[in-house]
Amino acid sequence: MTETAQPSRGVRMPRDARRAQLLEAAQYVFVHNGYHAAAMDDIAERAGVSKPVLYQHFPGKLELYLALLETHGNELVRRVREAIESTSDNKLRVRAAIGALYEFVAGEGQAFRLVFESDLRGEPAVEKAVEGALSGCIDAITEAVTADAELDAERARLLAVGLVGLSQVTARYWLDARETISRDEAVSLMSTLAWKGLAGFPLQNP
Structure with a gap:
């Protein structure tokens, strides 16, 4: 996964693009931290979004991992x-x-x-x-x-x-x-x- 600049919070994106962005951020965190040490806070920060935005797309950490x-x-x-x-x-x-x-x-x-x-x-x-x-x-x-x-x-x-x-x-x-x-x-x-x-x-x- 390439190191890319994190988007500014508040930037509106199409739903599919946002989902892809969240999955990319989650992959980075899961690979580097492992599932158990990964936190939704870390994933949201990596994606440059608030936790409520993250939860709009995925109800929990397990659902992100399964996706x-x-x-x-x-x-x-x-x-x-x-x-x-x-x-x-x-x-x-x-x-x-x-x-x-x-x-x-x-x-x-x-x-x-x-x-x-x-x-x-x-x-x-x-x-x-x-x-x-x-x-x-x-x-x-x-x-x-x-x-x-x-x-x-x-x-x-x-x-x-x-x-x-x-x-x-x-x-x-x-x-x-x-x-x-x-x-x-x-x-x-x-x-x-x-x-x-x-x-x-x-x-x-x-």
Whole structure:
């Protein structure tokens, strides 16, 4: 998320624009403070509005958080589906799907932390939203595997769960290593692992 000048209080905005502004401010506060330490006062101040204006759009902190999860969860699923549908070559599909997850994790504003590193996973509504986003990604991959590999749905889904898990865990690890490993190289390494297994990295000095 970019650092932008906060709007002056009292500036009237169209409802949709105001909602987007409030969500952007809330995302910044949630990512940097965590859900439990975030306060509606902080979000209102970040957005440059009064608390009554904030409450006109969102009745509480949880509703704000869920709105962000829905927005970014839908965006993640859209990216993975577009990646899968971008080619009929399965090897390229694997790379594209992994690349989509890496792109999401590397995205501006650290939205991935709300989806993958939420400190509110014990809340049923949050758990449902997070699982919904992950399931959407898994569904997209499962459909492709079922159609192309002629596997039954359960086995295809197991492979899809593995690919999504591999991608999101390694992408989060890569964030701390990206000064020495580019995103393209990381995606290439993980794509090779997913496509060929460890046999894709044979011993150089057997």
